[in-house]
Amino acid sequence: MSTPAARAYQALSDRFRRLSALEDAMGMLSWDRSVMMPAGGAASRAETSAALATLHHDLLVDGHVGDWLDEAAEGAAGLTAWQAANLREMKRSYIHSTALSGELVEAVSLAASECEHVWRTARAESNFALVQPTLTHLLGLVREVAQAKAQALGVSAYDALLDEYEPDGRSADIDVLFSELEAFLPSFLPQVLAAQGAEPPAPQGPFPVATQEALCRRLMQTLGFDFDHGRLDVSTHPFCGGTPQDVRITTRYRDDDYSGSMMGVLHETGHGLYERGLPTEWAGQPVGRARGMSIHESQSLLMEMQACRSREFVTYTAPLLREAFGGSGPAWETDALYKRAIRVERGFIRVDADEVTYPLHVILRYRLEKALIEGRMEAADLPDAWNALFQSLVGVPVPEDRVGCLQDIHWYDGAWGYFPTYTLGALTAAQLFAAAVAADPQIPAGLERGDFAPLLAWLRPNIHARASSLSTRDLLIAATGKPLSTEAFKAHLQRRYAV
Amino acid sequence: MSTPAARAYQALSDRFRRLSALEDAMGMLSWDRSVMMPAGGAASRAETSAALATLHHDLLVDGHVGDWLDEAAEGAAGLTAWQAANLREMKRSYIHSTALSGELVEAVSLAASECEHVWRTARAESNFALVQPTLTHLLGLVREVAQAKAQALGVSAYDALLDEYEPDGRSADIDVLFSELEAFLPSFLPQVLAAQGAEPPAPQGPFPVATQEALCRRLMQTLGFDFDHGRLDVSTHPFCGGTPQDVRITTRYRDDDYSGSMMGVLHETGHGLYERGLPTEWAGQPVGRARGMSIHESQSLLMEMQACRSREFVTYTAPLLREAFGGSGPAWETDALYKRAIRVERGFIRVDADEVTYPLHVILRYRLEKALIEGRMEAADLPDAWNALFQSLVGVPVPEDRVGCLQDIHWYDGAWGYFPTYTLGALTAAQLFAAAVAADPQIPAGLERGDFAPLLAWLRPNIHARASSLSTRDLLIAATGKPLSTEAFKAHLQRRYAV
Numbered sequence: 001m002s003t004p005a006a007r008a009y010q011a012l013s014d015r016f017r018r019l020s021a022l023e024d025a026m027g028m029l030s031w032d033r034s035v036m037m038p039a040g041g042a043a044s045r046a047e048t049s050a051a052l053a054t055l056h057h058d059l060l061v062d063g064h065v066g067d068w069l070d071e072a073a074e075g076a077a078g079l080t081a082w083q084a085a086n087l088r089e090m091k092r093s094y095i096h097s098t099a100l101s102g103e104l105v106e107a108v109s110l111a112a113s114e115c116e117h118v119w120r121t122a123r124a125e126s127n128f129a130l131v132q133p134t135l136t137h138l139l140g141l142v143r144e145v146a147q148a149k150a151q152a153l154g155v156s157a158y159d160a161l162l163d164e165y166e167p168d169g170r171s172a173d174i175d176v177l178f179s180e181l182e183a184f185l186p187s188f189l190p191q192v193l194a195a196q197g198a199e200p201p202a203p204q205g206p207f208p209v210a211t212q213e214a215l216c217r218r219l220m221q222t223l224g225f226d227f228d229h230g231r232l233d234v235s236t237h238p239f240c241g242g243t244p245q246d247v248r249i250t251t252r253y254r255d256d257d258y259s260g261s262m263m264g265v266l267h268e269t270g271h272g273l274y275e276r277g278l279p280t281e282w283a284g285q286p287v288g289r290a291r292g293m294s295i296h297e298s299q300s301l302l303m304e305m306q307a308c309r310s311r312e313f314v315t316y317t318a319p320l321l322r323e324a325f326g327g328s329g330p331a332w333e334t335d336a337l338y339k340r341a342i343r344v345e346r347g348f349i350r351v352d353a354d355e356v357t358y359p360l361h362v363i364l365r366y367r368l369e370k371a372l373i374e375g376r377m378e379a380a381d382l383p384d385a386w387n388a389l390f391q392s393l394v395g396v397p398v399p400e401d402r403v404g405c406l407q408d409i410h411w412y413d414g415a416w417g418y419f420p421t422y423t424l425g426a427l428t429a430a431q432l433f434a435a436a437v438a439a440d441p442q443i444p445a446g447l448e449r450g451d452f453a454p455l456l457a458w459l460r461p462n463i464h465a466r467a468s469s470l471s472t473r474d475l476l477i478a479a480t481g482k483p484l485s486t487e488a489f490k491a492h493l494q495r496r497y498a499v
Numbered sequence: 500m501s502t503p504a505a506r507a508y509q510a511l512s513d514r515f516r517r518l519s520a521l522e523d524a525m526g527m528l529s530w531d532r533s534v535m536m537p538a539g540g541a542a543s544r545a546e547t548s549a550a551l552a553t554l555h556h557d558l559l560v561d562g563h564v565g566d567w568l569d570e571a572a573e574g575a576a577g578l579t580a581w582q583a584a585n586l587r588e589m590k591r592s593y594i595h596s597t598a599l600s601g602e603l604v605e606a607v608s609l610a611a612s613e614c615e616h617v618w619r620t621a622r623a624e625s626n627f628a629l630v631q632p633t634l635t636h637l638l639g640l641v642r643e644v645a646q647a648k649a650q651a652l653g654v655s656a657y658d659a660l661l662d663e664y665e666p667d668g669r670s671a672d673i674d675v676l677f678s679e680l681e682a683f684l685p686s687f688l689p690q691v692l693a694a695q696g697a698e699p700p701a702p703q704g705p706f707p708v709a710t711q712e713a714l715c716r717r718l719m720q721t722l723g724f725d726f727d728h729g730r731l732d733v734s735t736h737p738f739c740g741g742t743p744q745d746v747r748i749t750t751r752y753r754d755d756d757y758s759g760s761m762m763g764v765l766h767e768t769g770h771g772l773y774e775r776g777l778p779t780e781w782a783g784q785p786v787g788r789a790r791g792m793s794i795h796e797s798q799s800l801l802m803e804m805q806a807c808r809s810r811e812f813v814t815y816t817a818p819l820l821r822e823a824f825g826g827s828g829p830a831w832e833t834d835a836l837y838k839r840a841i842r843v844e845r846g847f848i849r850v851d852a853d854e855v856t857y858p859l860h861v862i863l864r865y866r867l868e869k870a871l872i873e874g875r876m877e878a879a880d881l882p883d884a885w886n887a888l889f890q891s892l893v894g895v896p897v898p899e900d901r902v903g904c905l906q907d908i909h910w911y912d913g914a915w916g917y918f919p920t921y922t923l924g925a926l927t928a929a930q931l932f933a934a935a936v937a938a939d940p941q942i943p944a945g946l947e948r949g950d951f952a953p954l955l956a957w958l959r960p961n962i963h964a965r966a967s968s969l970s971t972r973d974l975l976i977a978a979t980g981k982p983l984s985t986e987a988f989k990a991h992l993q994r995r996y997a998v
Contacts, residue, residue, distance in 0.1 A: 017550070018550050018553070018554065021546065021547045021550030021551060021554075022550070022551070022554070024543070024547045025524050025528060025547055025551060028527070028528060028531060028547075029524060029527060032527060032531065036535070036730065037745060038726060038727050038728055038729060038730060038745060039727055040725065040727040040728035040729075040744060040745065041728060041741075041742070041744050041745030043744065044523070044742055044743070044744035044745065044782065045744075045745065047520065047783070048520045048523045048524055048527075048742075050520075051516070051517050051520030051521070052520060052521070052524060054517070055517065055520075055521070055554070226539065227537060228537055228538055228539040229537055229539035229540060230537060230539075231535065231537060242540075243540070243543055243547075244543070245539060245540050245542065245543035245544075246536060246537060246539065246540030246543065246544065283543065284546070
């Protein structure tokens with residue numbers, strides 16, 4: 001059935017396979033830059049990556065692609081559901097890429113690079129005034145981007161930025177969810193702090209790095225990671241990169257603490273298992289990609305927070321830890337290790353936050369970045385607004401901007417509209433885990449003996465194998481019977497922390 | 500002066516910078532495949548690399564490029580010497596790429612891949628008959644390639660293949676040089692074997708891999724390698740890859756021998772120093788690339804054979820080796836180490852050969868591949884022809900094809916016309932080293948105290964910084980005052996081996 005529409009779809013499919021190859025190459029170069037590249041390679045690597053990005057952009061905005069999209073749309077009735085979803089995702093990529101002029105893309109890229117550079121000093125010196133002018137400039141350009149994409153996508157300015165990380169994500173929905181969390185967490189938090197009692201003693205190191213690494217590898221395999229299709233390496237900022245056939249996870253080790261690298265690796269392994277579970281028959285096509293940032297983060301948080309900080313899994317790992325590090329005494333008892341794994345505190349730093357306070361950190365950033373994008377606030381207002389909101393949400397005053405509005409790289413590096421996906425991911429993780437356990441009540445018992453097969457057996461068909469074939473909303477409904485809500489997350493917190 | 504010719508040159512320059520970025524990306528992916536990639540990543544990596552290669556090809560044969568080349572040529576009088584050389588190299592790349600149909604490129608690629616696969620078994624079983632049909636098929640396609648390129652370049656079929664590795668290389672010149680070597684080496688070899696006396700005792704291991712690696716890194720730095728712009732890693736087949744700003748050298752270690760990895764690393768460091776010395780102002784342009792395989796090999800062989808197997812450098816390394824490995828006794832004496840470093844023997848394997856017999860291995864392959872390409876011989880004739888020629892050149896009978904015509908991957912992997920560059924490189928290395936020492940007689944004394952600065956100070960401006968601005972012939976004349984000859988090589992052998 002070689003209709004013009006079918007031929008157009010085929011041409012798109014070929015083009016996007018080529019784009020995907022470029023993305024895979026860029027992903028590997030990015031991994032290499034963080035893990036392997038000597039410092040002196042930075043300048044030429046930046047040129048190589050920029051050239052690949054330009055090639056990618058040119059191949060995507062090329063006049064043919066728009067024509068093919070129109071032609072293929074005319075034959076949409078003849079497409080399978082996956083092909084139709086593929087076409088939808090192709091169109092999304094095309095709109096995002098064509099919405100902006102080359103000049104604007106370059107201006108934002110330069111401004112972000114400059115701002116990120118200044119931010120490093122500003123953060124070190126806890127001096128917001130230093131970065132304020134360049135942040136103001138960057139924000140101006142980001143607002144232009146938001147306006148241009150809003151027009152192209154037919155959504156609000158903030159949602160246009162959000163859409164890049166969370167396809168079809170809408171702030172109206174986020175507002176509802178976050179309001180529910182805001183009504184719950186600030187009063188729940190003091191209860192948790194009161195209930196959790198004194199901090200158990202900390203296991204004492206040193207914890208040899210080689211032992212930590214061996215432990216991480218062992219636990220990655222326990223979760224289902226296949227080292228024939230992936231690696232574990234070291235980088236300053238841990239991440240999960242690579243491709244679905246070759247997942248590259250990184251961590252960093254400190255010899256006075258093993259839990260940071262271990263929990264980080266379990267978190268990234270959740271990301272990696274998702275990538276590995278994507279359907280190979282759709283490899284290289286937009287529909288074959290991970291669904292979006294909230295689903296991706298749900299997979300890492302499901303592993304880290306729902307599964308690996310559970311009493312069951314701590315029961316499994318406690319003897320392994322004692323054996324690996326030669327630990328004994330009260331700090332190494334299973335109950336003490338569990339209580340440390342779910343310890344809650346009013347901290348200032350998002351990346352160090354526990355799962356109870358983490359959403360408060362995110363809600364704060366979401367409210368502020370939305371106001372900044374919508375022009376209801378200026379960069380200069382950021383420190384005061386941050387500190388006031390932090391006091392009201394978390395209940396403690398911010399001592400300095402270094403641990404306040406200067407702590408995260410995101411805004412200074414041009415990533416606006418990303419923050420809410422962390423908490424959408426946490427809500428999704430809770431809802432998915434509850435559905436998985438409802439479907440197979442043996443899952444928790446599996447965790448207690450280090451058997452993740454039952455959990456993975458549910459995640460594979462319900463989430464991983466569906467890739468981007470459904471919208472995020474429909475994916476949640478298909479997997480759990482309902483759209484995203486705060487219900488499972490709140491129930492999970494109640495169960496774990498309010499006992 | 501924005502004439503049409505100047506604009507065309509500029510357009511070509513932009514296009515080739517983009518092509519270079521793709522080449523750099525492909526180079527890094529290739530390094531990653533050999534050094535880092537888990538086995539399960541092979542299939543998708545092959546697709547990624549093939550897609551990048553197709554993109555590269557498309558960007559090069561694109562109709563504009565031919566037009567720009569014609570337009571730029573009309574303004575050639577206004578170009579600087581480097582720009583003119585750049586245009587010449589652009590044209591060479593274009594002709595090589597456009598000479599072949601996409602179908603032929605794909606057919607050769609498939610046939611080579613298949614033949615290489617079968618060859619692995621054939622070599623392991625020493626069974627040439629097994630690979631003969633697929634080699635015959637591949638040879639047929641390679642002959643087609645040679646014919647098509649011969650027509651496009653206006654040279655003979657063999658020279659058309661040679662041109663890809665050795666730009667402007669001509670077999671008429673090689674025939675003269677190789678005939679001189681053939682007239683000299685077979686009678687020189689027995690003299691060397693008689694003169695060198697009994698083999699000195701071998702240092703006894705084990706040689707811990709960590710110690711070997713530390714030693715390799717130290718000696719790389721001694722030669723001038725900058726680890727801020729490069730790495731040393733492990734791979735099955737040692738190579739020098741990466742980019743001029745980020746040189747990736749690999750080796751492999753055996754704990755019963757340190758000299759294999761050490762000499763291999765010194766060899767690859769010669770390649771790496773060349774890449775690092777290319778002019779950054781021409782980075783990304785064809786004229787900024789290394790000149791060709793004979794010059795590249797001359798840089799590795801100059802370091803390995805001329806400098807690092809010299810009595811001066813062995814005098815420098817001997818105490819380092821004794822200290823690193825705790826060696827003492829007759830095997831570790833400087834004179835014994837030197838005699839082992841320049842030991843000559845009638846071996847069957849090219850990659851293990853010393854510098855006296857190596858050219859004989861190459862001449863054999865050159866004669867055979869030329870006859871095969873020109874249709875004067877068929878694949879089926881290979882074992883008999885190989886064994887007869889080996890007996891006449893090296894003076895011993897080949898016991899089995901595994902160590903005869905099945906030993907090298909090159910032909911079976913589609914690389915025809917490559918072999919002579921090894922020996923052209925050896926001749927060039929001798930001629931360059933002699934010129935360097937004539938220009939700065941302190942160079943050998945430098946080697947004796949581990950000081951490569953004088954040698955590098957000559958190589959940098961005379962070879963490295965000239966990149967592809969001159970033809971290989973003119974580069975040799977500029978650096979040594981004369982075109983390539985066998986004179987310096989023969990004098991070097993006489994000096995080192997006939998004492």
